Amino acid sequence: MALGRGVAGLEAASPVNGDLGRLAELFLGAARPVAFTGAGVSTESGIPDFRSPGGLWDRFDPSEFTYRNFIGSVGGRRKYWDLGRVTYPVIRAARPSAAHVALAELHRLGRLDCCITQNIDDLHQRAGLPADKVIELHGNATRTRCLECGAAYTRDEVHAWLEASDEVPACPRCGGIVKPTTVLFGEAMPAAELREAERRARAADLCVVLGSSLVVYPAAYMPVHAKHAGATLAIVNLEPTPLDAQADLVIRDKAGAVMAAVVEEIRTGTARREPSERPEALERQPAP
Ligand code: NAD
Numbered sequence: 146m147a148l149g150r151g152v153a154g155l156e157a158a159s160p161v162n163g164d165l166g167r168l169a170e171l172f173l174g175a176a177r178p179v180a181f182t183g184a185g186v187s188t189e190s191g192i193p194d195f196r197s198p199g200g201l202w203d204r205f206d207p208s209e210f211t212y213r214n215f216i217g218s219v220g221g222r223r224k225y226w227d228l229g230r231v232t233y234p235v236i237r238a239a240r241p242s243a244a245h246v247a248l249a250e251l252h253r254l255g256r257l258d259c260c261i262t263q264n265i266d267d268l269h270q271r272a273g274l275p276a277d278k279v280i281e282l283h284g285n286a287t288r289t290r291c292l293e294c295g296a297a298y299t300r301d302e303v304h305a306w307l308e309a310s311d312e313v314p315a316c317p318r319c320g321g322i323v324k325p326t327t328v329l330f331g332e333a334m335p336a337a338e339l340r341e342a343e344r345r346a347r348a349a350d351l352c353v354v355l356g357s358s359l360v361v362y363p364a365a366y367m368p369v370h371a372k373h374a375g376a377t378l379a380i381v382n383l384e385p386t387p388l389d390a391q392a393d394l395v396i397r398d399k400a401g402a403v404m405a406a407v408v409e410e411i412r413t414g415t416a417r418r419e420p421s422e423r424p425e426a427l428e429r430q431p432a433p
Pocket residue numbers: 182183184185186187188189192193194195196197200201263264265266283355356357358359360361381382383384398399400401
């Protein structure tokens with residue numbers, strides 16, 4: 146497999162090994178490929194993940210950022226917004242990584258049904274993946290809402306309030322609690338997104354996990370649902386995950402380089418092949 150530069154602006158992985166070619170074949174052969182992404186697709190955009198060394202949980206105590214603390218007291222909200230003062234500008238300044246760009250390109254090539262993401266950074270959409278193809282299980286940090294009257298404010302607006310004063314943000318219309326539309330620890334997942342993600346995972350014939358430790362539930366059930374329903378499961382992650390043993394393909398490498406190479410191979414491979422020569426999806430593994 147000869148790979149040069151990737152899709153505009155993408156660096157293809159080098160050297161290319163057999164696993165990348167196999168992942169490209171899986172995308173080529175699948176009728177309903179679904180991507181499941183985690184914080185690892187955004188580390189290459191400069192947004193730290195939670196669990197890698199030097200990640201956010203090395204610097205902040207996760208037990209302080211619960212839904213109960215946020216709702217329960219001004220002090221709890223102040224802690225949250227103090228963290229947001231530091232983290233939001235990083236999200237705002239980040240540019241989509243090669244992995245985000247590759248997934249948007251896969252969709253344009255008709256090779257991606259949807260992307261189920263745990264990420265809250267809006268980078269899949271900013272890379273060009275249509276919003277209705279991104280199922281956000283943990284919400285989106287770029288939007289906020291008043292819990293009393295439902296008024297919506299962009300995070301940019303709320304960030305400007307934070308920069309202008311030390312006050313904990315409150316709704317200018319009714320004084321209610323303004324909360325980012327992200328899911329905090331201990332908060333219920335958005336029901337519609339969860340349902341849709343489960344449906345798409347179960348209907349998938351290929352599920353490709355990119356940059357997730359697969360330890361956060363119920364999100365991590367999505368690849369499990371896909372696998373149990375008969376999909377081929379591929380995992381691209383820098384570190385081992387609890388689902389590696391169930392996966393048909395594990396690539397321990399950077400998501401951006403891998404996906405750039407895969408997209409390039411799909412573009413050149415599709416051009417090379419007659420439709421009748423296209424690989425069939427891999428034989429399904431029986432559900433464990
Ligand atoms: P995680 O931090 O638990 O795991 C990230 C995984 O990605 C790690 O196993 C790491 O080895 C791997 N990784 C890091 N860089 C990589 C790269 N370049 N290529 C491939 N793999 C790479 O993240 P998670 O599984 O998404 O779960 C944590 C929770 O954190 C989620 O609920 C998510 O909402 C939230 N989160 C989101 C963001 C974001 O939106 N960018 C950032 C931090 C945390």
